[in-house]
Amino acid sequence: MKGNTMISITEAYVDSLAINASAMKNGRDLAKKKSFPMLGKSIDESLIFGECKGSGKEPYRCSVDLVKPDEPVFRCSCPSRQFPCKHILGLMYAYAQGDSFVTADIPADIVEKREKAEKREEKREEKKNEPQGEVSPKKKKTNQAALLKKIAAQLEGISLLEKLIHQLTQAGLGSLDKKTLKTLEDQSKQLGNYYIPGLQIAFRELLLEIGSANDLKDKESMYSAIVEHLGILHTLVKKSRDYLTARLDNPDTPIDIETTLEERIGHAWQLAELREHGRVRSGAELVQLAFLSYTDQARSEFVDEGYWVDLRSGRIDVTRSYRPFRAAKHMREEDSVYQVVMPQELFMYPGEINARVRFEEAALRDVVEGDYVQIATAAHKSFPEAIKLVKNQIKNPLSDKHPALLLSYTEIRRVDDGYVIVDGQGKSIMLADVAFPDRATTPLIPLLNKQVVHNQALLVLFGHDRQTNRLQAQPISIVTPDEIIQLLY
Structure with a gap:
């Protein structure tokens, strides 16, 4: 943004605000098709505003208020649940792409909203300046009406997701062809309107996994992974609904900051x-x-x-x-x-x-050399203790199934057709490519200098092997007293 503001409206900045790729595309299309018959800006360019053609007789009125550059305010008269909506995104794309904006007075309704915001800010400052011994009778609250509306929409989206999962399972994994998967993929795009992008992504991951299995001759080898994915998705849906229902019943319930559930639902x-x-x-x-x-x-x-x-x-x-x-x-x-x-x-x-x-x-x-020594000191010396940490995490269906740990080993040893690392007590962990199917690192082990296969530290990503029902670890980097050898790029 030009003028006195501190933020630059670039296409990349607008992309970062879009709730999903669909919103980004729709916003860009509006700017590309010149869907804004009126584009305006304030003299100081702290406000851009416009009118966008909609489905009704009246155009949608949207604006981006940057009177506080670090706290931009987006407004639009459309009924969309997405925020910012495609009209706001389109307005910003038009500005970023250099479309002509007419300099005009700030609309009266926005002047009024700014004045109200200033008064609220003054009240907050007054509360800050109150004597420390006095307790303010009211705590600062979030906009509960907006919060309740958003949570209700999220729960509605979860119900839609359950219907899609039911369609998928009712059809049977073995009978899902490309056409059916494409239909489900198209239907899943509706989830983008319900503030649950994380759940939408989880469902798309399942569809992609099923599609990959259908391309294989040996489909059975993938079905156990798909069934496991279905179980995880079921757990995610249930926990998300329980959590959001509790917040809907009591809006003062604090947001979950201890687990990844909010992020799994889609909170940024x-x-x-x-x-x-x-x-x-x-x-x-x-x-x-x-x-x-x-x-x-x-x-x-x-x-x-x-x-x-x-x-x-x-x-x-x-x-x-x-x-x-x-x-x-x-x-x-x-x-x-x-x-x-x-x-x-x-x-x-x-x-x-x-x-x-x-x-x-x-x-x-x-x-410096001392840093490498410090890193090695932080490595886990006991493999049983490290494995206990990993198992405690991955037994939770919603946890990361490939945690990374730094392990101190006395030897990398060849056994049968593979390799293990051994700790000071002689306990071993099998090395295998478990985390990145397209990026094998264990084949690089024979190429290592003989000096680094003894008494070093190894960063690994853990994974559970379904066939042996044992934990395995993929080697990622070796830390020696004077360098870091990266096996994965």
Whole structure:
């Protein structure tokens, strides 16, 4: 945005606001088809507004208010449950693409809304300045009417998802052809209107898994995984409904910040929220142990993922950036980092063994030999204790089934047709490619220098082998006293 505001309305910024790929496409189409007969902006360009052709006689009136650049306000007269709706997205795309906006006075209704917002802000400031000994009679509350409306829509969407699952199971896995799967995929797009993008993605993952199985000659080998996926989806639907129903009955029930359920439903955590709930830490020193980019077809996004160890705490956390297919060319792709990253603030998403983390600003320094020693010190020395941690996590149907741990080993040993790592007590863990079917790392083990197959630390991703009913681990990176050897890219 030009003028006195602090935010730049670019196509990438608008892409980041879209609730899903469908909303992004619809917004772009409106701008492309010149569906805005009127486009206006304030003199200081803190407000853009317009009228968009709709299905009725009257156009939809939409605006983007950036009087507070860090807290943009979106308004639209349409009845859509999506927010921001396609009309707001289209308005911003039109601005970002350089369409002509006429300079005009700020509409009277928006002037009035700004004045009311200023009064509310003044009242908040007055409460902040009250003497510390006095207790304010009222707590700051969320907009309960909007919250209840959103939760009701989410529950409606869950009911629709259950119908789709019932259709799928009633047809029988063996009889699902490409045409039926395409029909279910098209029907699942309706879920994008109910604020449950996470549940929508989970259903699409199931459809993609079934489609992959149908392309195989040996379909039976995939059916156990599909049935397991169905069970997980059933649990997710049940827990989501129970959680949202409880919040609908009591809107003052706090949001779940301990588990990943909110994110699995589709909540996109904002940094301000994480800070408000105390999910931020300072003083972290992060070293990247592995980095990879991959395609998530269910999300229609590219994913950039990094595994990091905190030199201070020894935690293994994950950074994860999403680039929608349609917006990828406008977004910066993440890359490997070979220095120690020292964030001003490290934000932690709800999670388990490996929390997702994020940082905005950070200082960098070179890695020194002492850092590698510090990393090795944080590795788990006892395999039975590490396995207990993993089992406690993956027994929860909604938990990450491929947690990452750093293990201290005395030897990488060949057994039969495979390899194991051995701890100081002689306990072993089988190495296998369990997490990334298209990225094998165990075949690289014979290529390792003989010096690194003894007494080092190994970052692994765990997985459960259904045939043997045992845990296996995929080797990702080896940490030696003077380097990190990455097996996965």
